[in-house]
Ligand SMILES: Nc1ncnc2c1ncn2[C@@H]1O[C@H](COP(=O)(O)OP(=O)(O)OP(=O)(O)O)[C@@H](O)[C@H]1O
Protein backbone atom coordinates (compact mmCIF):
# COMPACT_ATOMS: atom_id res chain seq x y z
CA UNK A 1 0.00 0.00 0.00
CA UNK A 2 1.29 3.42 -0.91
CA UNK A 3 0.09 6.78 0.39
CA UNK A 4 1.95 9.03 -2.00
CA UNK A 5 2.28 12.43 -0.34
CA UNK A 6 -1.35 12.83 0.61
CA UNK A 7 -3.00 15.95 1.96
CA UNK A 8 -6.58 16.03 3.15
CA UNK A 9 -8.53 19.16 4.02
CA UNK A 10 -12.02 19.29 5.47
CA UNK A 11 -14.27 22.25 4.64
CA UNK A 12 -13.36 25.25 2.57
CA UNK A 13 -12.50 28.92 2.92
CA UNK A 14 -11.95 30.22 6.44
CA UNK A 15 -13.12 27.00 8.08
CA UNK A 16 -10.67 24.73 6.24
CA UNK A 17 -8.98 22.16 8.48
CA UNK A 18 -5.92 20.46 7.03
CA UNK A 19 -6.20 17.10 8.76
CA UNK A 20 -3.35 15.52 6.78
CA UNK A 21 -0.44 17.47 5.41
CA UNK A 22 1.78 15.83 2.80
CA UNK A 23 1.99 12.41 4.47
CA UNK A 24 4.00 9.71 2.72
CA UNK A 25 3.70 6.10 3.82
CA UNK A 26 4.53 2.89 2.02
CA UNK A 27 3.67 -0.39 3.72
CA UNK A 28 5.01 -3.66 2.33
CA UNK A 29 3.15 -6.98 2.49
CA UNK A 30 3.81 -8.52 5.90
CA UNK A 31 4.68 -5.23 7.57
CA UNK A 32 3.05 -4.11 10.80
CA UNK A 33 3.05 -0.32 11.24
CA UNK A 34 1.75 1.65 14.21
CA UNK A 35 0.49 5.23 13.83
CA UNK A 36 0.58 7.46 16.90
CA UNK A 37 -0.01 11.10 17.68
CA UNK A 38 -2.15 13.39 19.81
CA UNK A 39 -5.93 13.59 19.45
CA UNK A 40 -6.75 15.52 16.28
CA UNK A 41 -3.36 14.84 14.67
CA UNK A 42 -4.96 13.11 11.66
CA UNK A 43 -4.69 9.40 12.49
CA UNK A 44 -8.30 8.45 11.64
CA UNK A 45 -8.18 10.64 8.54
CA UNK A 46 -5.05 8.80 7.40
CA UNK A 47 -6.79 5.42 7.75
CA UNK A 48 -9.93 6.70 6.00
CA UNK A 49 -7.85 7.90 3.03
CA UNK A 50 -5.93 4.61 2.94
CA UNK A 51 -9.23 2.70 2.81
CA UNK A 52 -10.74 4.84 0.06
CA UNK A 53 -13.42 6.13 2.45
CA UNK A 54 -12.09 9.66 1.91
CA UNK A 55 -10.42 10.89 -1.26
CA UNK A 56 -7.28 12.88 -0.48
CA UNK A 57 -7.32 16.51 -1.56
CA UNK A 58 -3.81 16.04 -2.99
CA UNK A 59 -1.65 12.99 -3.56
CA UNK A 60 -2.67 9.43 -4.36
CA UNK A 61 -3.42 6.16 -2.60
CA UNK A 62 -2.52 2.85 -4.25
CA UNK A 63 -3.39 -0.66 -3.12
CA UNK A 64 -1.62 -3.54 -4.84
CA UNK A 65 -0.28 -1.10 -7.42
CA UNK A 66 -3.74 0.26 -8.37
CA UNK A 67 -4.55 3.89 -7.71
CA UNK A 68 -7.87 4.17 -5.86
CA UNK A 69 -8.73 7.43 -7.64
CA UNK A 70 -8.71 5.54 -10.95
CA UNK A 71 -11.44 3.10 -9.83
CA UNK A 72 -15.17 3.55 -10.35
CA UNK A 73 -17.58 3.14 -7.44
CA UNK A 74 -18.16 -0.58 -8.02
CA UNK A 75 -14.46 -1.32 -8.34
CA UNK A 76 -13.68 0.68 -5.21
CA UNK A 77 -16.40 -1.16 -3.26
CA UNK A 78 -14.95 -4.48 -4.38
CA UNK A 79 -11.38 -3.51 -3.42
CA UNK A 80 -12.64 -2.36 -0.03
CA UNK A 81 -14.67 -5.52 0.53
CA UNK A 82 -12.03 -8.03 -0.49
CA UNK A 83 -8.64 -6.40 0.05
CA UNK A 84 -9.10 -4.04 2.98
CA UNK A 85 -10.12 -4.95 6.50
CA UNK A 86 -11.14 -1.86 8.44
CA UNK A 87 -11.64 -1.69 12.19
CA UNK A 88 -13.47 1.55 13.00
CA UNK A 89 -12.69 3.55 16.13
CA UNK A 90 -16.43 3.36 16.88
CA UNK A 91 -16.78 -0.33 15.70
CA UNK A 92 -19.65 0.45 13.21
CA UNK A 93 -21.48 -2.83 13.82
CA UNK A 94 -24.95 -3.19 12.33
CA UNK A 95 -27.29 -3.05 15.39
CA UNK A 96 -30.03 -5.27 13.94
CA UNK A 97 -27.68 -8.14 13.07
CA UNK A 98 -26.20 -10.74 15.40
CA UNK A 99 -22.47 -10.73 16.03
CA UNK A 100 -22.10 -13.69 13.67
CA UNK A 101 -23.96 -11.94 10.85
CA UNK A 102 -21.88 -8.83 11.40
CA UNK A 103 -18.73 -10.92 10.95
CA UNK A 104 -20.22 -12.59 7.86
CA UNK A 105 -21.36 -9.29 6.35
CA UNK A 106 -18.43 -8.69 3.98
CA UNK A 107 -18.92 -12.11 2.37
CA UNK A 108 -22.72 -11.85 2.33
CA UNK A 109 -22.58 -8.42 0.67
CA UNK A 110 -20.43 -9.83 -2.11
CA UNK A 111 -22.60 -12.91 -2.57
CA UNK A 112 -19.74 -15.15 -1.43
CA UNK A 113 -20.26 -18.10 0.89
CA UNK A 114 -18.66 -17.21 4.24
CA UNK A 115 -15.64 -19.34 5.13
CA UNK A 116 -17.11 -20.81 8.29
CA UNK A 117 -13.88 -22.47 9.37
CA UNK A 118 -12.03 -19.13 9.23
CA UNK A 119 -14.86 -17.38 11.09
CA UNK A 120 -14.85 -20.04 13.80
CA UNK A 121 -11.07 -19.75 14.21
CA UNK A 122 -11.27 -15.97 14.47
CA UNK A 123 -14.11 -16.14 16.98
CA UNK A 124 -12.17 -18.65 19.09
CA UNK A 125 -8.97 -16.61 18.99
CA UNK A 126 -10.88 -13.47 19.93
CA UNK A 127 -12.89 -15.18 22.68
CA UNK A 128 -16.33 -14.29 21.27
CA UNK A 129 -17.59 -17.75 20.27
CA UNK A 130 -20.25 -17.80 22.99
CA UNK A 131 -21.47 -14.33 22.01
CA UNK A 132 -22.01 -14.85 18.27
CA UNK A 133 -25.81 -15.06 18.52
CA UNK A 134 -26.10 -11.77 20.43
CA UNK A 135 -26.76 -8.37 18.92
CA UNK A 136 -24.24 -5.56 19.45
CA UNK A 137 -26.41 -3.89 22.12
CA UNK A 138 -26.19 -7.10 24.15
CA UNK A 139 -22.38 -7.08 24.06
CA UNK A 140 -19.84 -5.22 26.16
CA UNK A 141 -17.71 -2.57 24.43
CA UNK A 142 -14.72 -4.91 24.38
CA UNK A 143 -16.81 -7.72 22.87
CA UNK A 144 -18.16 -5.37 20.18
CA UNK A 145 -14.59 -4.36 19.42
CA UNK A 146 -13.55 -7.98 18.99
CA UNK A 147 -16.53 -8.64 16.69
CA UNK A 148 -15.39 -5.64 14.60
CA UNK A 149 -11.86 -7.14 14.43
CA UNK A 150 -13.23 -10.54 13.38
CA UNK A 151 -15.27 -8.83 10.65
CA UNK A 152 -12.22 -6.93 9.39
CA UNK A 153 -10.13 -10.12 9.19
CA UNK A 154 -12.89 -12.37 7.85
CA UNK A 155 -12.06 -11.99 4.16
CA UNK A 156 -8.29 -12.43 4.66
CA UNK A 157 -7.68 -8.89 3.36
CA UNK A 158 -4.25 -7.93 2.08
CA UNK A 159 -4.37 -4.79 4.22
CA UNK A 160 -5.78 -4.38 7.71
CA UNK A 161 -6.43 -0.81 8.86
CA UNK A 162 -7.35 -0.62 12.52
CA UNK A 163 -8.26 2.48 14.52
CA UNK A 164 -7.46 1.88 18.21
CA UNK A 165 -8.31 -1.85 17.92
CA UNK A 166 -7.48 -2.45 21.59
CA UNK A 167 -8.98 0.75 23.01
CA UNK A 168 -11.79 -1.05 24.84
CA UNK A 169 -9.85 -4.16 25.84
CA UNK A 170 -8.19 -5.31 29.03
CA UNK A 171 -4.50 -6.21 28.83
CA UNK A 172 -5.03 -9.95 28.27
CA UNK A 173 -7.56 -9.47 25.44
CA UNK A 174 -5.40 -6.73 23.92
CA UNK A 175 -2.47 -9.13 23.81
CA UNK A 176 -4.50 -11.85 22.10
CA UNK A 177 -5.65 -9.31 19.49
CA UNK A 178 -2.03 -8.23 18.94
CA UNK A 179 -0.86 -11.85 18.70
CA UNK A 180 -3.51 -12.41 16.05
CA UNK A 181 -2.55 -9.28 14.09
CA UNK A 182 1.13 -10.23 14.31
CA UNK A 183 0.38 -13.71 12.94
CA UNK A 184 -1.68 -12.23 10.12
CA UNK A 185 1.20 -9.92 9.20
CA UNK A 186 3.62 -12.88 9.18
CA UNK A 187 1.31 -14.50 6.61
CA UNK A 188 1.81 -11.50 4.35
CA UNK A 189 -0.94 -9.11 5.34
CA UNK A 190 -0.02 -5.45 5.82
CA UNK A 191 -1.26 -4.07 9.12
CA UNK A 192 -1.58 -0.39 9.97
CA UNK A 193 -2.89 0.26 13.45
CA UNK A 194 -3.58 3.54 15.17
CA UNK A 195 -2.93 3.49 18.88
CA UNK A 196 -2.32 5.72 21.87
CA UNK A 197 -0.72 2.84 23.76
CA UNK A 198 3.10 2.41 23.65
CA UNK A 199 2.64 -1.24 24.68
CA UNK A 200 0.63 -1.78 21.49
CA UNK A 201 2.97 0.24 19.27
CA UNK A 202 6.05 -1.66 20.49
CA UNK A 203 4.66 -4.76 18.78
CA UNK A 204 4.88 -3.02 15.38
CA UNK A 205 7.85 -3.16 12.98
CA UNK A 206 7.74 0.63 12.53
CA UNK A 207 6.10 3.62 14.15
CA UNK A 208 4.81 6.75 12.40
CA UNK A 209 4.24 9.72 14.69
CA UNK A 210 1.85 12.41 13.44
CA UNK A 211 1.52 15.94 14.72
CA UNK A 212 -0.86 18.52 13.24
CA UNK A 213 -1.48 16.24 10.27
CA UNK A 214 2.18 15.88 9.32
CA UNK A 215 4.72 13.13 9.96
CA UNK A 216 6.68 14.35 12.96
CA UNK A 217 8.86 11.23 13.24
CA UNK A 218 9.11 7.85 11.53
CA UNK A 219 11.08 5.16 13.33
CA UNK A 220 11.95 1.49 13.12
CA UNK A 221 10.86 -0.87 15.89
CA UNK A 222 11.04 0.75 19.33
CA UNK A 223 10.43 -0.38 22.89
CA UNK A 224 7.42 0.99 24.78
CA UNK A 225 9.79 3.13 26.84
CA UNK A 226 11.42 4.62 23.74
CA UNK A 227 7.99 5.27 22.24
CA UNK A 228 6.87 7.07 25.40
CA UNK A 229 9.99 9.22 25.20
CA UNK A 230 9.31 10.19 21.58
CA UNK A 231 5.70 11.06 22.49
CA UNK A 232 6.97 13.25 25.34
CA UNK A 233 9.48 14.98 23.07
CA UNK A 234 6.74 15.68 20.53
CA UNK A 235 4.45 17.15 23.18
CA UNK A 236 7.29 19.26 24.58
CA UNK A 237 8.23 20.33 21.05
CA UNK A 238 4.71 21.54 20.30
CA UNK A 239 4.49 23.38 23.65
CA UNK A 240 7.74 25.22 22.95
N1 LIG B 1 -15.65 15.44 9.02
C1 LIG B 1 -14.83 16.39 9.45
N2 LIG B 1 -15.08 17.70 9.21
C2 LIG B 1 -14.24 18.66 9.62
N3 LIG B 1 -13.11 18.43 10.31
C3 LIG B 1 -12.81 17.16 10.60
C4 LIG B 1 -13.66 16.06 10.21
N4 LIG B 1 -13.09 14.91 10.63
C5 LIG B 1 -11.96 15.26 11.28
N5 LIG B 1 -11.78 16.60 11.26
C6 LIG B 1 -10.65 17.35 11.83
O1 LIG B 1 -9.46 16.84 11.26
C7 LIG B 1 -8.42 16.76 12.25
C8 LIG B 1 -7.91 15.33 12.33
O2 LIG B 1 -8.96 14.50 12.82
P1 LIG B 1 -8.78 12.94 13.05
O3 LIG B 1 -10.12 12.38 13.37
O4 LIG B 1 -8.05 12.36 11.89
O5 LIG B 1 -7.82 12.91 14.34
P2 LIG B 1 -7.29 11.68 15.19
O6 LIG B 1 -5.80 11.79 15.20
O7 LIG B 1 -7.88 10.42 14.71
O8 LIG B 1 -7.82 12.04 16.66
P3 LIG B 1 -8.34 11.05 17.86
O9 LIG B 1 -7.10 10.51 18.53
O10 LIG B 1 -9.08 11.99 18.77
O11 LIG B 1 -9.21 10.00 17.28
C9 LIG B 1 -9.04 17.30 13.54
O12 LIG B 1 -8.67 18.63 13.67
C10 LIG B 1 -10.52 17.14 13.32
O13 LIG B 1 -11.24 18.11 14.04
Ligand SMILES: [Mg+2]
Nearest residue numbers: 043044089163
Ligand atom coordinates in the same frame (compact mmCIF):
# COMPACT_ATOMS: atom_id res chain seq x y z
MG1 LIG C 1 -9.23 9.09 15.53
